[in-house]
Amino acid sequence: MTDLPMYRNVIDGKLQAPASGKYLDSINPATGEVWARVPASDRTDVEAAVDAARKAFPAWSALPAAGRAHYLRQVGDIFRKHSDELTRLELMGIGCQARKSNVPTPAGGLSFLWDRAAGLTLDAVTGRSVPLDANTMGITRREPYGVVAAIVPYNSPQGMASSKASLAIAAGNTVVLKPPEQASPAILRFGELLAEILPPGVVNMVSGLGADVGDPLVRHPDVRKITMTGSPDTARMIQRAAADNLTSCIFELGGKSxxxxxxxxxxxxxxxxxxxxxxxxxxxxxxxxxxxxxxxxxxxxxxxxxxxxxxxxxxxxxxxxxxxxxxxxxxxxxxxxxxxxxxxxxxxxxxxxxxxxxxxxxxxxxxxxxxxxxxxxxxxxxxxxxxxxxxxxxxxxxxxxxxxxxxxxxxxxxxxxxxxxxxxxxxxxxxxxxxxxxxxxxxxxxxxxxRYELPFGGIKDSGYGHDDIMEFTVEKTAVIAT
Known part of the structure; x- marks a missing residue:
C-alpha cells in the first residue's frame, strides 16, 4: 500500500493532504484491486476550500471577460498536452472502454469545453437596455453568484468537472468541486495542473465521501450556487440542506428513457x-x-x-x-x-x-x-x-x-x-x-x-436547470431617471 500513488486536495492553489490524515482506496474496476489513494476529507477541508474560493472571488469576478477567457484557453491546453496521462487515469478509475473514454486520445475532446467557455465569457456580462419613457432608462446587468459548489458523478468525471467548472468560472464565479469518491484520481491530477495556471482559489477540489464533504459543502452559507449531476435521492438531500440558505441549484439526475x-x-x-x-x-x-x-x-x-x-x-x-x-x-x-x-x-x-x-x-x-x-x-x-x-x-x-x-x-x-x-x-x-x-x-x-450549443436537462425526477453560462449568473435591474 505504501507504493500506491497518493493524491491530494487542491485548495487555494496548493496541493494539500486531508486535515484528518485519512485516505480512501481507489479501486480499479477491471481488476478489483486498489491502485491509488485519495483524501478522505471532512468539514475542515471544505471550510478551507470555501474560504479560499470566497477570498478569490472579488479579484476573479472583477477580471474583464477577455482576461478570464485567456485563462480558460490555457486550461484547454492541459487536455492537449496531458491527454495520454489523463486518459490513463480515467480508465484506471472508471473502467470505461478506451474507444468511448471521455478523455479521447489524441487530445481535443475536453479542451473544447474550456475553449467554448472562453468564447462565452462576454455573454455572461451582457445586459439589456429598456427605454421606459423619454427621461428614464431601465438597464440590466448579469453578475456571478460567488462561490459555486460542483458535485461530479463517477461515470464521466473529467467531462462533468470540465463542463461545470469552465462555465462557472467563465461567468466570474469561483468553484469548490467535489470529485466522485469512486473515481477521484483523474480529477485531482487535473486539479494539480489547473493550479499551475489559474489564480489561487479560483478552482478548488476536495475529495471524500458525500456525508463528510458533500453535506458541509452544500450547507455552507458562502456557497451561493450548487450544480450536481447524480441521483434523485441525492438531489433531494442537497435541496433540503440548501434550503436553509436558499441556495440556487442545478440538478441533472437519473433517467429511464x-x-x-x-x-x-x-x-x-x-x-x-x-x-x-x-x-x-x-x-x-x-x-x-x-x-x-x-x-x-x-x-x-x-x-x-x-x-x-x-x-x-x-x-x-x-x-x-x-x-x-x-x-x-x-x-x-x-x-x-x-x-x-x-x-x-x-x-x-x-x-x-x-x-x-x-x-x-x-x-x-x-x-x-x-x-x-x-x-x-x-x-x-x-x-x-x-x-x-x-x-x-x-x-x-x-x-x-x-x-x-x-x-x-x-x-x-x-x-x-x-x-x-x-x-x-x-x-x-x-x-x-x-x-x-x-x-x-x-x-x-x-x-x-x-452539442454544447444546446441545453441538456430534464424534468420530473430527472431534475431541473442545466449547466449553461447564464445559469451561473444572476440578473440585476437598474432604473435611471435623468
Whole structure:
C-alpha cells in the first residue's frame, strides 16, 4: 500500500493532504484491486476550500471577460498536452472502454469545453437596455453568484468537472468541486495542473465521501450556487440542506428513457441506435441518459429482437486498455451488486431475451473485475421494477406496442423525464411526439447526439436547470431617471 500513488486536495492553489490524515482506496474496476489513494476529507477541508474560493472571488469576478477567457484557453491546453496521462487515469478509475473514454486520445475532446467557455465569457456580462419613457432608462446587468459548489458523478468525471467548472468560472464565479469518491484520481491530477495556471482559489477540489464533504459543502452559507449531476435521492438531500440558505441549484439526475421504434423506421439505423449506442457500450450502461426502455411496434418486434441480439453478440467485454474491448466493467462492487440484483429480479418478472450472465467467467483474465454482459428482457408490463427503476448498468427492457397513443402513454409512464428517442420516417408523427413526450431531450432517428450549443436537462425526477453560462449568473435591474 505504501507504493500506491497518493493524491491530494487542491485548495487555494496548493496541493494539500486531508486535515484528518485519512485516505480512501481507489479501486480499479477491471481488476478489483486498489491502485491509488485519495483524501478522505471532512468539514475542515471544505471550510478551507470555501474560504479560499470566497477570498478569490472579488479579484476573479472583477477580471474583464477577455482576461478570464485567456485563462480558460490555457486550461484547454492541459487536455492537449496531458491527454495520454489523463486518459490513463480515467480508465484506471472508471473502467470505461478506451474507444468511448471521455478523455479521447489524441487530445481535443475536453479542451473544447474550456475553449467554448472562453468564447462565452462576454455573454455572461451582457445586459439589456429598456427605454421606459423619454427621461428614464431601465438597464440590466448579469453578475456571478460567488462561490459555486460542483458535485461530479463517477461515470464521466473529467467531462462533468470540465463542463461545470469552465462555465462557472467563465461567468466570474469561483468553484469548490467535489470529485466522485469512486473515481477521484483523474480529477485531482487535473486539479494539480489547473493550479499551475489559474489564480489561487479560483478552482478548488476536495475529495471524500458525500456525508463528510458533500453535506458541509452544500450547507455552507458562502456557497451561493450548487450544480450536481447524480441521483434523485441525492438531489433531494442537497435541496433540503440548501434550503436553509436558499441556495440556487442545478440538478441533472437519473433517467429511464424510452427509445421508441415504429414499423416504418430504418432498422439498419434503429437497431444499433437502441442497442450499442444507447445502452451497452456507454460506460457499460452507466449513463443516466441511456434509452433503457425500448418500445418496439409489434410488426417489427421479432426482426428487431434478432438484430439487437446480433449486435450484442459482437460486443467484446474486457480490459479497458485493450483496443479490441468495446465494453468495460461496472465501477464498483456495490454497483455490481445492484445491477446483478436487478438482473435476478428481471429473470423472475419478465422474459429474458439474451444475456443475464455476470461475474469472473466473462473475463477470465481479469477475475476480480466487475463484469456484467449486455442483458435484455421483454415484458408487456411497464409497471415492473426493471421498467420503472434506474438500473444504471447494461440492462434494458423491450416493451411491445401497437399504436401511437399506446407508445406515448408508455413513454410518459415514468417518474423520470430526461430523454427519449424516436425512430420513424413519418414527419407528422415526429412533430406529435416532440410535442407530447414528457422529457427534456428528444432525439429523432438518432440517439445521444448532444452539442454544447444546446441545453441538456430534464424534468420530473430527472431534475431541473442545466449547466449553461447564464445559469451561473444572476440578473440585476437598474432604473435611471435623468
Amino acid at each position: 424510452p427509445n421508441i421504434v415504429f414499423a416504418d423506421a430504418d432498422l439498419d439505423r434503429a437497431a444499433p441506435g437502441v442497442t450499442t449506442q444507447a445502452i451497452y457500450t456507454t460506460n457499460a450502461g452507466q449513463a443516466c441518459v441511456g434509452g433503457s426502455r425500448i418500445l418496439i411496434q409489434r410488426p417489427i418486434l421479432d426482426e428487431m429482437l434478432g438484430r439487437m441480439e446480433a449486435i450484442a453478440k459482437q460486443i467484446r467485454i474486457g480490459d479497458p486498455f485493450d483496443p479490441e474491448t468495446t465494453m468495460g466493467p461496472l465501477i464498483s462492487q456495490p454497483q455490481f451488486d445492484k445491477v446483478t440484483g436487478y438482473i435476478e429480479i428481471g429473470k423472475q418478472e419478465a422474459q429474458l431475451v439474451f444475456g443475464g450472465r455476470y461475474g469472473p467467467e466473462l473475463v477470465p483474465s481479469r477475475p476480480g473485475g466487475f463484469w456484467v454482459e449486455p442483458t435484455l428482457f421483454m415484458t408487456t408490463n411497464n409497471a415492473l421494477r426493471i421498467c420503472q427503476e434506474e438500473i444504471f448498468g447494461p440492462v434494458a427492457a423491450v416493451i411491445p406496442f401497437d399504436t401511437e397513443e399506446e407508445a406515448i402513454a408508455i413513454a410518459n409512464d415514468s417518474r423520470f423525464g430526461l430523454a427519449s428517442g424516436l425512430w420513424t420516417r413519418d414527419l407528422a408523427r415526429v412533430n406529435r411526439f416532440i410535442r407530447d413526450i414528457r422529457s427534456g431531450n428528444v432525439w429523432v432517428n438518432t440517439y445521444l447526439q448532444t
